[in-house]
Amino acid sequence: MSETGRIARRFAALKAEGRAGLVTFITAGDPDHETCRAVLEGLPEAGADLIELGMPFTDPMADGPAIQAAGLRALKAGAKTKRVLELVADFRAKDQDTPVILMGYYNPIYSYGVERFLADAKAAGVDGLIVVDLPPEEDEELCIPALKAGVNFVRLATPTSDDARLPAVLKNTSGFVYYVSVAGITGAASASDAAVAEAVARLKRHTDLPVAVGFGIKSPEQAAAVARVADAAVVGSAIVSRVAANLGEDGVPKPRLVPDVLGFVRQLAAGVRGART
Incomplete structure (x- = not known):
């Protein structure tokens, strides 16, 4: 499964192009369902x-303050697991190629019901999961069922994942490995280029x-260095912060929110695509 799905196909295509990819994160339902859907649908282009x-x-x-605030905005606007899956399904109706990975915590999945969640996620067009609070010792909870359902399970590796720990971390990982380049919460300071290369x-x-390397990348130049x-x-965090910067004091999105966020993504993409030229 992991070698034939959208994630594997996308990384194979990137390798054939001789470049790295850009992985963008947004919070589902932030700042509201419709605005989020517009951003989501514009990301591939x-x-x-x-x-x-x-x-x-x-x-x-x-998560750091930016993503915490995004999650609270989304919850206030009515975001629920079912609506997250609806966002993916709507996106998938227009885009059959771009991989979508759901990232979050186990509690909402457990509350929804693991078997039901995996069936609904697969039907909606979800390609992978990143669940940050389930260590390898808990693989039977979600990781193994996800793999059996045909959904990649992407694991986080960190600066503290030493050579003794990595085999356990990587055992059931599929799709790609997400290297968290700095210890701590999202939106933290960036790791040095040398440290990232060594890791x-x-x-x-x-x-x-x-x-894939994340945490602390805030500019096209930093994205290029990683790429x-x-x-x-x-x-x-940098993309989510761009969403927040385009909200009025009442939390209502300004007209420029979607084009501004997508414009920033274009700058990041240009940095990544030009990194190896």
């Missing part, structure tokens, strides 16, 4: 190669899966 869609949760312990090389010694050594650069 703006240059996103893969899309991570955050599932809003009331206790996002791994990617170490991961490559343990797996043949593509390695020179990794298979993809992941940008989340």
Whole structure:
């Protein structure tokens, strides 16, 4: 499954092009369902190669202030797991090629029901899951059922994932490996280029899966630096912050929100695509 799905096909195409990919993260339902859908549907044309869609949760312990605030905005606007899946289904009706990975926490999935969630996610067109609070020791909870359902399970590796720990981290990982380049929450300071290059090389010694690097990438220049050594650069907090910057004091989206966010993604994509030329 992991070698024939959209994620594998996209990374194979990127490799054939001789470039890294851009993975963009937005929070589902932020700042409201319709605005989020407009951003989501515009991401591929703006240059996103893969899309991570955050599932809003009331206790996002791994997320920094920007993504926490986005999740709260989405929940206030009525975001629920069912509506997240509706966003994916609407997107998939117009785009059959761009991989979509749901990122979040186990509680909403558990509450929805694992078997039901996986069936509905697969039917909606979800390609992968990143569930940040399920370690490898809990693979039977969701990871193994996801793989059996034909949904990639993308694992996080961190600077503290040493050579002794990595085999467990990577055992059931599929799609790609998401390397968190700095310890701590999303939106933190960036790791040095040398540290990222060293980490990617170490991961490559343990797996043949593509390695995407995220956390702390805020500019096209930083995205380009990562794209020179990794298979993809992941940008989340900087995009989510762009959404927040286009809200009025009442939280209502300004008319420029969608074009401004997509314009920023175009800049990031240009940085990534020109990184190895």
